[in-house]
Amino acid sequence: MKNERCTAADVALAAGVSIMTVSRAMNGRPGLGPDTRQRVLEAAERLRYRPSKTARALASRRSSTFGIVLPDVANPFFAILAKAAIDVARAAGRNVFIMNTDEDPDLELGALDSLLGEDIDGVIIAGSRLPEAKLLEAVSAFGAVVLVNRDFLGPGRGSVNVEDREGAAQAIAYLASTGRRRIGLLAGPRIATGTKRRLAGYHDGLARSGLPLDRSLVERCIPTIDGGEVATRALLERAPGIDAILAYNDLAAIGALRALEATGRSVPGDIAVMGTDDVPYAAIVRPSLSTVHADIPRLGSEAMSLLLALDEGEEPSLVPTQEPRVVIREST
Amino acid sequence: MKNERCTAADVALAAGVSIMTVSRAMNGRPGLGPDTRQRVLEAAERLRYRPSKTARALASRRSSTFGIVLPDVANPFFAILAKAAIDVARAAGRNVFIMNTDEDPDLELGALDSLLGEDIDGVIIAGSRLPEAKLLEAVSAFGAVVLVNRDFLGPGRGSVNVEDREGAAQAIAYLASTGRRRIGLLAGPRIATGTKRRLAGYHDGLARSGLPLDRSLVERCIPTIDGGEVATRALLERAPGIDAILAYNDLAAIGALRALEATGRSVPGDIAVMGTDDVPYAAIVRPSLSTVHADIPRLGSEAMSLLLALDEGEEPSLVPTQEPRVVIREST
DNA sequence: TAACGTTACGTTAGCGCTAACGCGATTGTA
DNA sequence: TACAATCGCGTTAGCGCTAACGTAACGTTA
Numbered sequence: 001m002k003n004e005r006c007t008a009a010d011v012a013l014a015a016g017v018s019i020m021t022v023s024r025a026m027n028g029r030p031g032l033g034p035d036t037r038q039r040v041l042e043a044a045e046r047l048r049y050r051p052s053k054t055a056r057a058l059a060s061r062r063s064s065t066f067g068i069v070l071p072d073v074a075n076p077f078f079a080i081l082a083k084a085a086i087d088v089a090r091a092a093g094r095n096v097f098i099m100n101t102d103e104d105p106d107l108e109l110g111a112l113d114s115l116l117g118e119d120i121d122g123v124i125i126a127g128s129r130l131p132e133a134k135l136l137e138a139v140s141a142f143g144a145v146v147l148v149n150r151d152f153l154g155p156g157r158g159s160v161n162v163e164d165r166e167g168a169a170q171a172i173a174y175l176a177s178t179g180r181r182r183i184g185l186l187a188g189p190r191i192a193t194g195t196k197r198r199l200a201g202y203h204d205g206l207a208r209s210g211l212p213l214d215r216s217l218v219e220r221c222i223p224t225i226d227g228g229e230v231a232t233r234a235l236l237e238r239a240p241g242i243d244a245i246l247a248y249n250d251l252a253a254i255g256a257l258r259a260l261e262a263t264g265r266s267v268p269g270d271i272a273v274m275g276t277d278d279v280p281y282a283a284i285v286r287p288s289l290s291t292v293h294a295d296i297p298r299l300g301s302e303a304m305s306l307l308l309a310l311d312e313g314e315e316p317s318l319v320p321t322q323e324p325r326v327v328i329r330e331s332t
Numbered sequence: 333m334k335n336e337r338c339t340a341a342d343v344a345l346a347a348g349v350s351i352m353t354v355s356r357a358m359n360g361r362p363g364l365g366p367d368t369r370q371r372v373l374e375a376a377e378r379l380r381y382r383p384s385k386t387a388r389a390l391a392s393r394r395s396s397t398f399g400i401v402l403p404d405v406a407n408p409f410f411a412i413l414a415k416a417a418i419d420v421a422r423a424a425g426r427n428v429f430i431m432n433t434d435e436d437p438d439l440e441l442g443a444l445d446s447l448l449g450e451d452i453d454g455v456i457i458a459g460s461r462l463p464e465a466k467l468l469e470a471v472s473a474f475g476a477v478v479l480v481n482r483d484f485l486g487p488g489r490g491s492v493n494v495e496d497r498e499g500a501a502q503a504i505a506y507l508a509s510t511g512r513r514r515i516g517l518l519a520g521p522r523i524a525t526g527t528k529r530r531l532a533g534y535h536d537g538l539a540r541s542g543l544p545l546d547r548s549l550v551e552r553c554i555p556t557i558d559g560g561e562v563a564t565r566a567l568l569e570r571a572p573g574i575d576a577i578l579a580y581n582d583l584a585a586i587g588a589l590r591a592l593e594a595t596g597r598s599v600p601g602d603i604a605v606m607g608t609d610d611v612p613y614a615a616i617v618r619p620s621l622s623t624v625h626a627d628i629p630r631l632g633s634e635a636m637s638l639l640l641a642l643d644e645g646e647e648p649s650l651v652p653t654q655e656p657r658v659v660i661r662e663s664t
Numbered sequence: 665t666a667a668c669g670t671t672a673c674g675t676t677a678g679c680g681c682t683a684a685c686g687c688g689a690t691t692g693t694a
Numbered sequence: 695t696a697c698a699a700t701c702g703c704g705t706t707a708g709c710g711c712t713a714a715c716g717t718a719a720c721g722t723t724a
Binding site: 017018019020021024030031032033036055057058059060061 | 701702703704705708709710711
């Protein structure tokens with residue numbers, strides 16, 4: 001099956017040149033005449049020569065591959081993000097490893113470790129659950145690192161962000177403007193930066209609307225449909241009188257919708273629900289979900305573009321942060 | 333930033349042994365005393381030594397990495413499949429490249445080509461849009477290949493499958509049993525094997541139920557929400573009298589739901605809709621979607637397990653095909 | 665005790681590529 | 695015409711690992 005691999009030596013022989021000339025031709029480097037280049041390229045084509053990226057990586061100390069570490073590719077937010085990032089990478093001729101962490105810091109550490117062994121050129125880390133110090137240490141050996149929705153700056157480091165805080169604030173303000181007074185928050189997982197940002201935005205929004213802060217209306221949640229459902233039930237039990245819920249993400253909001261339906265409350269009649277992210281499924285549930293829109297594909301492609309730039313040695317210019325935008329549908 | 337990489341030579345020096353001994357210790361190979369092994373491992377730990385998989389791959393001619401080629405990771409079916417596969421790979425200490433083809437045969441060819449350059453050990457190809465001959469040629473250089481939902485057998489080759497044909501037949505039979513008489517089919521993309529299988533199952537189901545075949549009730553579709561919506565509109569225009577639709581997948585079915593709603597038909601009152609795959613979102617749309625259930629995570633992990641086995645040189649034992657099961661919800 | 669494993673390492677030779685340098689031949693310049 | 699400055703290519707030396715073989719030192723057996 002695995003017939004002998006065609007190497008640069010074969011092409012060199014066929015074209016009557018040295019191996020080095022083959023290397024130069026394949027990489028479009030200067031230093032050879034147009035006719036020679038042509039001849040080498042034709043020979044390579046004829047022999048279906050595919051340079052070994054492994055050997056190239058070893059010799060050049062650059063693998064031209066990247067890694068993306070995220071909690072869960074099956075989560076549409078991360079799937080869409082990853083797809084956009086991969087597409088940009090492909091356009092630049094680079095391949096990418098995908099690693100799932102299942103929201104587990106240890107798995108995240110393991111993933112990073114494993115990528116280190118792959119001699120990867122850089123990583124995008126989305127939804128990191130690692131505390132600052134551990135994260136810094138874990139990525140210290142990577143040449144280029146981009147964090148999604150977590151601040152990170154330095155030589156070879158950068159981040160792309162959605163203004164989660166402002167988004168949450170606007171969502172709360174909107175809910176308040178429609179007469180909601182007791183607004184609950186499904187805050188998200190313990191360690192996520194997103195949780196902190198949304199919580200801050202929640203405070204901002206309440207303040208802007210002149211509403212009091214009641215800590216009993218804040219409930220942590222796992223950012224999945226099931227997690228949102230469980231958290232909502234807990235929240236309802238503790239504070240049956242709430243008239244609105246802002247969820248960490250759309251999945252949790254969908255879970256909330258379910259819990260509300262199961263406990264016989266009408267949405268948006270009895271209680272309004274808002275999500276975050278504006279994942280495609282937010283529009284197709286019934287009632288369709290009001291949410292804070294984020295341009296996820298843009299986030300992904302900007303992350304990869306930034307990573308590519310950092311890998312080229314460019315200084316981390318500040319990528320403009322995405323302005324959030326509230327999208328109103330049926331659930332509010 | 334990128335401080336000097338720690339190599340086997342460093343560990344060898346630190347432990348007072350030869351490089352080869354380090355290699356043996358790191359790979360758990362026999363041929364050294366327990367005390368020496370211990371000493372080397374400790375030195376490696378102390379120096380945070382991570383063997384370069386690149387160098388290992390070059391020297392051993394096995395990269396211990398795999399590739400997964402699929403139409404679109406943002407499609408939940410493939411995202412869930414990929415996640416399960418990646419998880420199995422990780423457990424075996426292998427990393428995996430993800431490639432999107434956007435349903436484009438040329439991109440698929442390009443992806444395979446690119447993976448060839450990565451010296452990958454094997455590939456999983458899901459939803460291949462390549463004609464048989466091209467596919468065979470494109471994968472000829474890979475040591476191990478697993479196709480998802482497309483038959484493939486041989487040394488180093490295998491496939492995992494859901495019984496799509498039988499699933500479609502059962503769906504049609506179910507619809508007929510509830511009194512539906514004019515059942516349309518959103519058949520899927522032109523080249524997909526899934527399209528052929530579902531079409532055959534559609535015929536089977538009609539025959540079983542004693543219903544006539546009317547080719548004008550079959551409409552091709554792109555397997556996305558939008559694709560399903562567009563195809564449904566076309567179908568309704570040509571055959572306004574249909575009373576049921578079976579869709580290629582759940583996304584297309586959701587698109588159908590939308591189109592039906594937009595044209596003022598009630599589901600399941602005026603017309604029943606069934607999907608295929610039982611993606612999580614099938615349960616959360618309203619009306620919730622009746623569908624043909626598939627165990628997608630199992631499909632993904634079996635695919636990777638099979639790939640691992642093939643890579644180890646095992647003969648391709650037949651992986652049992654998944655029995656489809658009709659799940660009834662609100663849309664029928 | 666000689667002959668023969670076995671065990672526990674070290675040595676040698678690459679894997680397929682690229683960086684860095686070398687060197688003759690062709691230009692350009694005064 | 696002489697000199698340097700290219701250009702166009704080849705040579706050499708690895709990148710960090712492993713396969714395969716070499717070799718001492720220590721049993722084991724008859």
